[in-house]
Amino acid sequence: MELLKHEYSKLYPKRESWLYKKENSWYKEVHLFDENVEPIDMIMLQKYIDQFDWICKPTYLNFEKGVMMYEMPDYSHGKNLLEVPYEQQLGHLSQLIEIFQMAYCFNSGPVFMHNDFRAHNIFIIDEQIKLIDLDSFRWIQREDYSNWVHSTINDLTGMFNLNKL
Numbered sequence: 131m132e133l134l135k136h137e138y139s140k141l142y143p144k145r146e147s148w149l150y151k152k153e154n155s156w157y158k159e160v161h162l163f164d165e166n167v168e169p170i171d172m173i174m175l176q177k178y179i180d181q182f183d184w185i186c187k188p189t190y191l192n193f194e195k196g197v198m199m200y201e202m203p204d205y206s207h208g209k210n211l212l213e214v215p216y217e218q219q220l221g222h223l224s225q226l227i228e229i230f231q232m233a234y235c236f237n238s239g240p241v242f243m244h245n246d247f248r249a250h251n252i253f254i255i256d257e258q259i260k261l262i263d264l265d266s267f268r269w270i271q272r273e274d275y276s277n278w279v280h281s282t283i284n285d286l287t288g289m290f291n292l293n294k295l
Contacts (some may be wrong), residue, residue, distance in 0.1 A: 162266040
């Protein structure tokens with residue numbers, strides 16, 4: 131295994147993570163140190179993974195004692211959202227909005243969302259959006275969700291590459 135990234139974050143939630151590249155897969159291990167953060171809801175995450183095609187399906191997924199470990203197929207054959215032409219980025223924007231809508235309608239309580247919904251975590255595989263970084267799924271209060279969606283869309287579209295017009 132080749133270590134690609136090691137990160138220690140003192141920001142909320144405090145954590146340390148390692149991302150490895152294996153021959154045909156990626157492996158990530160995340161240690162959460164913040165007692166105030168809710169543990170990752172693995173039951174809900176597994177329901178999301180099973181129900182929605184826009185999440186990269188892990189081949190291994192485990193969370194115990196504050197440590198999340200998962201492995202997923204190598205999606206580097208796809209393209210990052212910012213690597214496709216601008217017209218395609220706009221087309222994928224409708225898929226992203228649909229993802230926000232599906233997440234909101236998934237249940238009637240708090241919304242389970244990806245709190246690092248940034249271009250570097252969005253891949254295009256066979257013309258479909260695929261989210262990576264499974265350890266970033268968290269709950270958000272339903273009343274705060276629309277503000278989160280608006281700021282996320284603004285951040286994402288601000289990154290779109292207008293030079294490829």
